Amino acid sequence: MDERDTVAILDHVLAPGADDEDPSSVTCAHTEEESARSLKPPFSCLKPVTVEPVIFLSTFSIALQGPLFTQYLWDRISEDVGYNGSKSSECNTSQPVDPLQREVETLTAHWNLYINLAGLSLGLLVVPFLGSWSDKAGRRPLLIIPNLGLALETVVYLVVMYTRLPVGYFLLGRMLSGISGDFNCILASSFAYIADTSDRRSRTIRVAILEACLGLSGMLASIIGGQYINPCWLVLVTRLASALYSYLFVCESVPIDPSVRLFSTCHHKALWKLFSTGGSQSTGSFHKYKLWLYTFCFFVVVGVHSGCRDLYVLFVLSSPLCWGPELIGYGSAALHLSYLSSLLGLKVMTRCLADSWVALVGMLSNIAGLLVFSAANTIALMFTGYGLLLFFAMTTPVIRSKLSKLVDPTEQGALFASIACVESLCSMVGYSVFNSLYPATLHFMKGFPFLLGAIILLLPSGIIWTLECLDGRHERQLNTKRENED
Template identity: 65%
Template sequence: MDDSDTVAIIAEDLESSDSSKVCFCFKVPQNKRSPPCSCPFSVTVEPVMFLSTFSIALQMPLYTQYLWDRISEDVGYNGTKGGGCNASTVQDPLQKEVETLTAHWSLYINLGGFVVGLIMVTLLGSWSDHAGRRLVLIIPSLGLAVQATVYLIVMYLKLPVFWFLIGRICSGLSGDFNAILAGCFAYVADTSARGSRTFRVAILEACLGLAGMFASIIGGQWRRAQGYINPFWLVLATNLATALYAYLFVPETVTPDPEAKLLSTRHHQAVYRLYASEAPQGRRTKLWLYTLCFFLVVSVHFGCSDLYVLYELSAPLCWGPELIGYGSAAKHLAYLTSLMGLRAMQCCLEDSWVALVGLTSNIVGLIVFSVANTTTLMFTGYGLCFLFMASTPVLRSKLSKLVDPSEQGALFASVACVEGLCSLVSNGVFNSLYPATLHFMKGFPFIFGAVILFIPAGIIGGLGCQEKKESRENREGSGIS
């Protein structure tokens, strides 16, 4: 058997009673399309995740700051350009207007992209079961490159901020970043054992954090030195490099069907059957409950992340681009600390309890953010969130383990669809809640997010106890027989 035709997966089965390592080898069918080049390192989709996240994390804070500056210029507010923003307890009416308009425009632009992306990511994710995973990595990367091009044109020509919506819709038509997430996680499900899947998923999510950390540090310093345009040229180049890498180096794990059609109702039907079927007994209930938990957790993540920059730009913090970059880097560093914490906790805790520890870290951090009125307190909140990403890889892994290998594409298509819905809902709720509560408590949206997280914590804890009981009964039944 030729090395290029063999995929070896060596994983430690964390769920088995012994600690032996099992090697799974399978022969890749000859009719699978191999990439033109072979990667010299033992990586597959990790660079795709890293590069895509780098481009997103680089542009998002800069994009929000650009909206703030353009809107400030339009209304005649220069509080962040002159002697710094007014840190007094009296709210500047112009600053409040800028905050409100920036939050609303961010909502409108993101809504346009996410509504389109919500439809496309479901098609692309399920389509990858038949057409192959590589296409679902390449197409969204090219769409993100088109979005970056539109943003550059807006900045060069100083077009109205409405044109940002055109760029977001172009990205949404290609599946947006959520389609890349779906393709990468489905790829990992194709090539991982059940026992190692949680950690493999956590590695991918750590790539999210590592890329975000670098992008945040670079973005803040670069914007301060050269403005907005040059960083967005790097965003464009990074997205093109992602598509090129996926085409050249990522091996295919699915036998492509030349007759597979993208625009087909079969993709939506596959997702419907996944959540409608009760076989095996109890699967449907667990799928819905874990999906609800995932929706709530990710919605809080997305919603609060959108507000950090606005919260830090305005009084009383009045952060500049450099501090905003460091703050965003601290937030993304939690992806790495969550990975290390997850690996350590798996030695003595089941996955459900690992997720509960992660949710506790998130809740405590959000409470601190809600009352942060100094730089020290804000960074304390970031520090307390050091395990906040330990819950999402557990939820992805539990969902993946509930379905058959042949259903992984449909599952992660639905998960990607849920992530798109999370973005849609969180942008609508949190970006509307922030300006509406400025007059009585600026940090109220963070308190709201912390309260919401108690719901998935209760569900995960309940299902964890039920699964432990079922496992004990199965072992006792086997002993009796």
């Protein structure tokens, strides 16, 4: 196994007609006319752009709504318990924290947990069916249906905000989104689409571009934020636009089987077969263990990211920082800018480092940023932490690429369905652990969840380093064997 494969991938430039014989090449025409009519969207394909606008618009809506939703919960719960959150005299002083403020922080963290769990738990049940079903039913439905579910979620949120209903009604919106697959289903179908329409050499750069779209859209959403109700209308429009674009412009990437059933045990059997045997390309038990270990690393890394994401806003809302919407927007923009800097770092570092070492650099960046956040009590320290997260997003695209290359092209749908399940599960675990831990540790260390996240990330770092050493030793043994044979 060539551990420096990302260098060739990043240097590869797709040329017209470069892969004319590749059956996964992006095209609106298929060999059978009947199949072509069913796969072609109403308008012509937009090459080389495919699902990138879908990811951009969907992530934009998620990044715009997240901080607004947390701020609304904070203000609404403050009003219910009688806490005057606008008092700035409590910030940047050595006086004890107001008990009402601590109660608001605790209730906000708990409601964030309950509402997110409502959507994530349903998504965990739905995504395996939808992901594996898309192998035969097509990718386009999984780009349209979840966006419509997210739009319904926003409608419910707007109704709750305008009518001043109890915050418990937000659960209904999250459940509607979870039943339709939620944002994780959009991610899974988009990455599966890229796997369908790219060869092994170009896949990593396409995956990295998708991850950069995540950061760029999140940065834009953070800058244009504001008070929670008016931007929610923009969230609704964006989600509807993403679904409309998928219907009008995205070509289908897999042949459609009209006889495929959504509710069938064969979808779960495909996932079980992949991870129980290591896939069609398995060369032994070590290959299967690598698939499991890289999946576990992905679980831990994304779990820490998900768990800390909501806490960034909650952490700076209260004393001693007491940030307003403007500073929260700038901080979130700095965080999402890391996706673009990570893309640049990935391209530069892979010229002199193997894939696994690039992933470890990203992990080190993440750990350093979380350690600074754990002790941050000034604006300067917070933005120092954001600066140290410069390359934190380099880890996940490398892991996705390694997982994709461990399985056969015919197993990409099952793989990304399993990754979608992992993302749903790790988001649920991350939300549960960190949103429960934050109020429980306020009395002795407000930034303890960030410190714990940094410590947890040492585990996948050690696994990736160990696998790199084992692969290097295996490669040296193969080279020695070839030399002896010669």
